[in-house]
Amino acid sequence: MTIETDAPDDVVDPGPLTTGSRTTAVLGGVALVAIAVLALFGLVLSPADANQGEAVRILYVHVPSATAAYIGCFLTTTGSVLYLWRRSRWWELVAFAGAEVATLFTVITLVTGMLWGRPTWGVFWVWDARLTSTAMLLLLLLGYLAVRRLSADYEVRAKRAAIVGLLLVPNVIIVRQSVQWWRTLHQKPTLFSNGLDSRIEGLMLFSLFTGFIAIALVFLWLLIHRFRVAWLAEQVAEEGLEAAIAERRAEGASA
Amino acid sequence: MWADAWLVAVKDLRIEFRSRVALNQVLPFALLVLVLFAFALDPDRGLLEKATPGLYWVAVLFSALLALGRSFSVESADGVRDALRLSGLPPVALWLGKVLSVAIQLLVLEVVLGAGIIVLYGTSVTGWPLLLMTIVVATVAIATAGTLYGVVAAGLRVRETLLPLLVLPVLAPVLIGSTRAFEAALGGTPSEGWPWVGLMSVFAAVYVVAGALGFGPLMEET
Amino acid sequence: MSTVVVGAIGGTWPYVIASWIFVFGSMGVFAAVTVVRGRRLSRRVPPERRRWS
Amino acid sequence: MATPAPPPTDNAGRADGAPRSGPVVHLRGAVALLGRFPALAGVDLDVAPRRIVLLRGPNGAGKTTLLRALAGLVSFTAGEATVLGVDLRADRRAVRSRVGLLAHGAGLYDELTVADNVRFWTRAAHADAADAEAAMGRLGLDGRLRDVVVGRLSTGQRRRASFACLVARRPELWLLDEPHAGLDRDGRDVVDAIVREASAAGATVVLSSHELDRSIALSDEIVTLAGGAVVATGVDDVG
Numbered sequence: 001m002t003i004e005t006d007a008p009d010d011v012v013d014p015g016p017l018t019t020g021s022r023t024t025a026v027l028g029g030v031a032l033v034a035i036a037v038l039a040l041f042g043l044v045l046s047p048a049d050a051n052q053g054e055a056v057r058i059l060y061v062h063v064p065s066a067t068a069a070y071i072g073c074f075l076t077t078t079g080s081v082l083y084l085w086r087r088s089r090w091w092e093l094v095a096f097a098g099a100e101v102a103t104l105f106t107v108i109t110l111v112t113g114m115l116w117g118r119p120t121w122g123v124f125w126v127w128d129a130r131l132t133s134t135a136m137l138l139l140l141l142l143g144y145l146a147v148r149r150l151s152a153d154y155e156v157r158a159k160r161a162a163i164v165g166l167l168l169v170p171n172v173i174i175v176r177q178s179v180q181w182w183r184t185l186h187q188k189p190t191l192f193s194n195g196l197d198s199r200i201e202g203l204m205l206f207s208l209f210t211g212f213i214a215i216a217l218v219f220l221w222l223l224i225h226r227f228r229v230a231w232l233a234e235q236v237a238e239e240g241l242e243a244a245i246a247e248r249r250a251e252g253a254s255a
Numbered sequence: 256m257w258a259d260a261w262l263v264a265v266k267d268l269r270i271e272f273r274s275r276v277a278l279n280q281v282l283p284f285a286l287l288v289l290v291l292f293a294f295a296l297d298p299d300r301g302l303l304e305k306a307t308p309g310l311y312w313v314a315v316l317f318s319a320l321l322a323l324g325r326s327f328s329v330e331s332a333d334g335v336r337d338a339l340r341l342s343g344l345p346p347v348a349l350w351l352g353k354v355l356s357v358a359i360q361l362l363v364l365e366v367v368l369g370a371g372i373i374v375l376y377g378t379s380v381t382g383w384p385l386l387l388m389t390i391v392v393a394t395v396a397i398a399t400a401g402t403l404y405g406v407v408a409a410g411l412r413v414r415e416t417l418l419p420l421l422v423l424p425v426l427a428p429v430l431i432g433s434t435r436a437f438e439a440a441l442g443g444t445p446s447e448g449w450p451w452v453g454l455m456s457v458f459a460a461v462y463v464v465a466g467a468l469g470f471g472p473l474m475e476e477t
Numbered sequence: 478m479s480t481v482v483v484g485a486i487g488g489t490w491p492y493v494i495a496s497w498i499f500v501f502g503s504m505g506v507f508a509a510v511t512v513v514r515g516r517r518l519s520r521r522v523p524p525e526r527r528r529w530s
Numbered sequence: 531m532a533t534p535a536p537p538p539t540d541n542a543g544r545a546d547g548a549p550r551s552g553p554v555v556h557l558r559g560a561v562a563l564l565g566r567f568p569a570l571a572g573v574d575l576d577v578a579p580r581r582i583v584l585l586r587g588p589n590g591a592g593k594t595t596l597l598r599a600l601a602g603l604v605s606f607t608a609g610e611a612t613v614l615g616v617d618l619r620a621d622r623r624a625v626r627s628r629v630g631l632l633a634h635g636a637g638l639y640d641e642l643t644v645a646d647n648v649r650f651w652t653r654a655a656h657a658d659a660a661d662a663e664a665a666m667g668r669l670g671l672d673g674r675l676r677d678v679v680v681g682r683l684s685t686g687q688r689r690r691a692s693f694a695c696l697v698a699r700r701p702e703l704w705l706l707d708e709p710h711a712g713l714d715r716d717g718r719d720v721v722d723a724i725v726r727e728a729s730a731a732g733a734t735v736v737l738s739s740h741e742l743d744r745s746i747a748l749s750d751e752i753v754t755l756a757g758g759a760v761v762a763t764g765v766d767d768v769g
Contacts, residue, residue: 017516017519017520018512018515018516018519019511019512019515019516019519020512020515035501039497042497043493043497052489054488054490054492054493055489055492055493057497058492058493058496058497061496061497061500065500084469084472104503104504104507107503108499108503108504111496111499112496112499112500115492115495115496116492116496118492119489136424136427139423140424142420143420143424143425146417146420146421147407147408147417147421150411150413152411152565153565153566159472159473159475160407160473163403163407163465163469164404164407166465166469167461167465170461170465171424171425174428174454174457174458174461175428177454178427178428178432179428179431181450181451181454182431182435185435218504221508222507222508222511225508225511225515226511229511229514229515229518232515232519232522233518235522236518236521237566239522241563241566241568244566244567244568245568245572248567248568248757248758249571249572249757249758249759250757251756251757251758252571252591252756252757252758252759253757253761254757259654262650262653266642266646269642270639270641270642273641273642274641329639329641332635332637332638332639332640333634333635333636333637334633334634334636334637334692335635335638337598337603337631337633337635337637338635338637338651338695340602340603340626341601341602341626341630341631342627342651342654343626343627343654343656344654
């Protein structure tokens with residue numbers, strides 16, 4: 001996985017334009033280092049768990065991904081509120097980029113959750129409170145993206161998506177609450193509250209800690225790049241405007 | 256504002272009454288869903304008995320989707336959206352009117368379906384107050400959230416497919432809540448049901464606020 | 478402990494490896510797609526209209 | 531049928547009687563977009579109070595968009611745009627209840643009867659129910675047609691019904707998009723009569739039409755639109 005970001009030297013070289021910049025280059029580099037450290041500790045140095053065995057290593061990426069997904073949703077709701085309130089297109093694009101990155105991490109959380117469940121519970125899917133909530137979160141995000149990617153012009157898409165985005169966090173909270181009650185109604189909460197009881201320490205704790213750092217860095221890097229792509233897409237859309245007005249006037253003059 | 260809302264609600268209900276879509280299509284559809292569940296779950300193995308609350312609310316939810324779709328297809332007639340914007344009706348009143356219209360249709364449907372499960376599935380009701388309260392709160396929740404997402408999908412080519420995708424995940428907590436509350440009311444211990452009614456009330460409150468604020472900007476398209 | 482250790486089914490390592498590959502693989506694909514789209518779009522937007530160097 | 535159009539100025543809150551100093555419509559370099567297409571690309575237009583102005587021009591010149599923009603339904607993205615003293619670029623909603631738009635879309639509910647429709651739109655605009663009945667009478671929609679479902683009306687009858695909805699609201703600014711289209715000769719005469727009375731009673735009218743001879747006779751000024759901009763204006767002394 002190579003993240004090519006050309007580090008721009010002092011003189012702005014007219015090299016190929018990309019969504020990269022000095023910050024993303026540094027960020028990308030540090031993220032790679034963090035991932036390497038995570039792999040080293042998470043897979044090699046840290047011991048297997050007393051009762052889960054090797055499966056605990058999955059949690060070093062699973063738990064941080066879940067957190068990243070929720071942060072993405074928070075960005076989407078915040079961006080949507082600020083777009084509706086202040087018509088700030090910048091924040092609307094943050095909401096959109098945040099939702100896409102959050103969807104990626106929600107899928108990751110779900111898949112790693114199932115891959116963790118298989119060796120631990122013997123089945124891929126258990127209607128466990130956290131896993132079910134994550135699945136619902138994915139559906140809510142897909143609803144937002146479906147509206148945001150409509151083929152109408154920007155104003156129509158952005159406003160409707162902002163209403164859905166505004167309600168993303170409240171919906172998630174209500175879903176988690178209802179699923180939590182629902183699942184604890186029948187069986188006591190499974191140990192998989194996050195699979196790690198409080199006794200985790202030492203290298204395992206460090207691995208988890210590194211996991212959070214690495215995932216957060218990647219999340220930020222992806223968010224910035226995804227935002228810039230969305231920004232460019234809107235700029236390209238706007239570009240033809242002046243030309244269109246001039247052309248339209250010409251059409252009138254010749255009539 | 257309430258007079259305007261009632262004006263819109265009466266208009267919608269009069270259209271439903273005159274076109275008979277709700278009566279001749281949505282209601283039979285709901286009863287059909289109940290009957291199909293009975294075929295699928297083979298009544299005498301007791302499974303139908305246990306699943307009744309869930310089946311009831313799934314039938315209500317799907318019927319609500321039809322009623323919501325219908326409620327907005329009425330407004331898609333030529334030039335109506337512009338006329339509504341020009342009419343001076345405050346958006347809140349328009350939204351509230353449509354919520355009232357859908358809620359009233361749902362209540363009628365829920366009463367008929369209630370009779371349906373009592374007759375068809377032979378369920379016995381132990382907690383009437385809980386049952387009725389659940390129906391009222393769930394209906395308000397479905398109508399408010401449904402109407403808001405209905406206008407998000409309104410006027411779009413893809414609205415038939417977009418509306419379920421938007422509404423069903425959002426209404427999942429209402430489905431869970433209403434089903435658990437119904438289980439408590441139909442033979443269970445009613446006291447267990449009230450927290451769920453509380454959760455649904457919070458849901459309904461969130462969407463009353465979101466609908467009142469969000470409907471205006473959504474009417475403003477171009 | 479309530480968690481059933483089922484490590485016997487071919488060991489848990491395959492699942493750990495699969496998880497990590499999926500996690501960083503999907504991130505890599507997402508990153509690559511985003512950067513490529515970024516390059517293609519960048520060509521069509523004059524430099525001064527961009528917010529980053 | 532008695533002519534029911536008393537001057538709107540006496541009707542509280544509908545049109546303030548004070549003679550308006552500035553123009554009812556003032557546009558300078560106004561631009562409006564339909565999606566990304568600049569339907570209006572720099573319109574300069576002034577309409578004085580109580581005038582009847584005809585918008586002429588080929589299809590696609592921007593006439594319909596201009597009328598909808600003046601009604602506050604399409605946002606002006608550039609230039610100055612003031613209608614009835616309201617700056618449309620600040621808040622275009624403020625002008626809507628004082629404006630009437632007769633658009634191509636009838637704006638009626640097909641499942642409801644003519645009476646239901648006119649009554650609904652009149653009460654929605656908080657206008658007087660008597661005006662609704664009078665408007666229907668004036669446009670020949672009373673009697674048998676009253677209780678006919680709009681879905682079964684002919685195009686001409688539907689236009690009469692939506693025109694009745696507009697008349698009953700007594701707007702200060704009438705925006706009519708091809709008011710004569712689809713109407714028979716008798717219908718057009720009624721429309722012309724009502725427009726003249728409204729203008730005499732203080733309302734300002736901007737209409738687009740391809741029925742040039744009839745419209746020119748009806749209007750005081752003629753504005754020619756092409757390519758989203760005004761290319762010619764003329765005062766018709768006959769009006």
